[in-house]
Amino acid sequence: MTRRMHPISRMAGASMLALALAFPVTLTPILTSPAHAWRIVYDPSNYAQNVLTAARTLEQINNQITSLQNEAQMLINQARNLTSLPHSSLQQLQQNVSRTQQLLGEAQNLAYDVGQIDQAFQNQYGNVALSSTDAQLVADARSRWENTVGGLQDAMRVQAGVVGNIDANRSEMTDLVSESQNAVGALQATQAGNQLLALQSQQISDLIAVVSANGRADALSEAERATAAQQGRIQRERFLTSGTGYQPGNARMFNN
Structure with a gap:
């Protein structure tokens, strides 16, 4: 059981x-x-x-x-x-800065050099010698005019170069903002922000270049105007200065 x-x-x-x-x-x-x-x-x-x-x-x-x-x-x-940002805008920004520097370095006649500027103002601008010949006065006036025209052209060339950088900067800014928004970590976000600051610095450099080129052109125009006024006073003084009076002489008329 x-x-x-x-x-x-x-x-x-x-x-x-x-x-x-x-x-x-x-x-x-x-x-x-x-x-x-x-x-x-x-x-x-x-x-x-x-x-x-x-x-x-x-x-x-x-x-x-x-x-x-x-x-x-x-x-x-x-x-x-700790993941690094895969995108770098350094090369593009350096190219933009180099392009603007090249335009500034191609300044005509009177470059952005303190020594050269001092020498040019000593020789061509400022006081006009009363003893200068008419030919010398004309040559100096033409040289100053060429400097002024060259400065205006240089300023416009720098402006054109800076405007050409706008499109590249816009594209780079779009990429950096996209990288910042899609950052997977703090390091990538920080690096994207640093590159945006670098882009802003490059744009400020372009702005400084434009202001400098425009200022150079304006300074040359004012210097030419001031020197022309001084030259006019010299020529007027020459004209009003008493010289040798009329001396009569023999004249032959009608082949007599």
Whole structure:
């Protein structure tokens, strides 16, 4: 005749077997007389303690997993923050600056050089010598006029070069703003911002070049005007200065 176990005992036995590998279970060996066998005795307090321990252990494992996930995400974010920006506008900005510098370096007649300017004003501008010949006065006036016209042309050439940089700057600005908006980390955003500042500096350099070229042209015009006024006074003084009077002489008319 088969002996049936109580339903509670069967349920307890199944639960204890599930936790047998992780937690100790109180077992009481009972030796039956006919066939030596083990019988599981259910201990409610021990079972509850084991379940509570298992729950706490599972909670600790979950916390450790969460902590590892957070650390992994932190490392990923750090890697993103250290990622360098793949786009560089340095070459384009250097080309724009070099183009403007080249135009300034091609200044005609009177360049952007302090020594050359001082020498030109000493020789061609300022005081006009009363002893200068008419031919010398005309030559100096023409030289000053050529300087003024050349300065005006140089100013317009610099203006044209700066205007030509606008389209390149617009394209570069669009790329940098796009790179900044799509930055994956702090380093990329910072580098994009630095390149935008460099672009702004290049535009300020173009503005300085235009102002300098225009100022040079205006200065040459004013210097020519001032020197022309001085030359006019010299020529008027010559005209009004008393010279040798009329001396009569023999005149021959009609081949007599």
